[in-house]
Amino acid sequence: MAIQWFPGHMNKARKALEERVADIDVVIEMLDARLPASSANPMIARMTRGRPALKILNKQDLADPAVTALWLDWYRARPGTQAIALDAGEKAPSQKLIAACRELAPNRGGLDKPLRVLICGIPNVGKSTLINSLTGRRIARTGNEPGITKGEQRILLADDFELFDTPGMLWPKIEVPEGGYNLAASGAVGRNALDEEEVVLELLQYLARHYADLLRARYRLDTVEGLQDFELLEAIGRKRGAMLGGGRVNVQKAAEIVLTDFRAAAIGRVSLERPDEWRVWEKRAKEEAARRLAERQAREAERTGKAKPPRE
Numbered sequence: 001m002a003i004q005w006f007p008g009h010m011n012k013a014r015k016a017l018e019e020r021v022a023d024i025d026v027v028i029e030m031l032d033a034r035l036p037a038s039s040a041n042p043m044i045a046r047m048t049r050g051r052p053a054l055k056i057l058n059k060q061d062l063a064d065p066a067v068t069a070l071w072l073d074w075y076r077a078r079p080g081t082q083a084i085a086l087d088a089g090e091k092a093p094s095q096k097l098i099a100a101c102r103e104l105a106p107n108r109g110g111l112d113k114p115l116r117v118l119i120c121g122i123p124n125v126g127k128s129t130l131i132n133s134l135t136g137r138r139i140a141r142t143g144n145e146p147g148i149t150k151g152e153q154r155i156l157l158a159d160d161f162e163l164f165d166t167p168g169m170l171w172p173k174i175e176v177p178e179g180g181y182n183l184a185a186s187g188a189v190g191r192n193a194l195d196e197e198e199v200v201l202e203l204l205q206y207l208a209r210h211y212a213d214l215l216r217a218r219y220r221l222d223t224v225e226g227l228q229d230f231e232l233l234e235a236i237g238r239k240r241g242a243m244l245g246g247g248r249v250n251v252q253k254a255a256e257i258v259l260t261d262f263r264a265a266a267i268g269r270v271s272l273e274r275p276d277e278w279r280v281w282e283k284r285a286k287e288e289a290a291r292r293l294a295e296r297q298a299r300e301a302e303r304t305g306k307a308k309p310p311r312e
């Protein structure tokens with residue numbers, strides 16, 4: 001699935017981030033707890049490699065708690081990395097966040113060595129909601145302050161704790177196809193960038209495999225097992241009265257119902273990926289990319305070879 005989702009202003013955001021990273025002690029990346037790996041920005045990973053990192057698995061209220069626990073372990077096993085799960089209902093998120101950052105940079109702190117923390121994440125991951133809650137809705141003004149770029153905010157969470165907020169940022173190319181579908185299902189990718197029906201079919205396939213009981217209960221289906229993804233979508237459409245004339249199912253309407261339900265966790269708390277699955281998807285995507293590159297190089301070699309004058 002080709003997704004076009006890298007608008008021009010993202011380049012500016014990337015530049016601003018590159019400049020900021022130089023004097024940062026800890027990088028917080030906000031991830032969607034339902035799709036942590038898919039919602040991680042590989043560009044940010046490259047730019048911040050080697051820095052102490054705090055992963056916030058946000059919207060945990062929508063995700064499968066058992067799977068969130070797997071992801072927390074997976075991130076905590078990385079060197080210099082901490083991970084916490086959060087949601088907008090958290091009463092005092094700043095305590096958790098500050099404690100995790102101080103642990104990651106124990107040598108910083110005090111007025112002469114304030115802890116400088118960068119927070120980033122893809123659009124819609126819940127960053128503004130969290131920052132509003134951290135600041136009690138008193139958003140720090142920025143843009144005109146010296147040393148602060150336009151669109152960036154500096155928030156003082158404690159006298160010696162500065163949080164730099166950058167605009168939500170995407171990356172140019174989604175390498176792992178399953179990651180693309182998951183981002184689309186979560187609503188992180190704009191409507192025009194994707195084929196909604198294709199996204200929903202992928203989503204249903206995954207839900208049928210891992211959360212068949214929840215699907216059956218939500219849509220009062222007799223069975224989920226043995227149904228192809230498209231048959232499942234039609235069955236849901238029929239149950240929900242999404243019909244066209246002549247007894248045909250309105251597939252687009254049915255797809256919208258499923259997407260809306262998933263995003264609001266009306267199907268239940270579900271996660272769209274687990275660490276062991278992600279490993280397989282990532283490996284497959286890398287192999288596929290290598291195969292495409294080899295093919296391209298072979299074609300190129302053939303083309304330039306033919307263009308050469310024949311040898312004596």
Ligand code: G4P
Binds near residue numbers: 062126
């Ligand atoms: P962003 O700055 O990263 O782009 O995201 P933002 O905070 O604007 O949040 C995007 C959407 O996600 C908002 O919903 C917000 O309410 C919701 N959200 C944020 N954190 C959480 C969370 O922990 N759990 C859940 N369930 N939702 C969360 P919206 O529909 O776009 O707006 P609204 O309903 O708040 O008006």
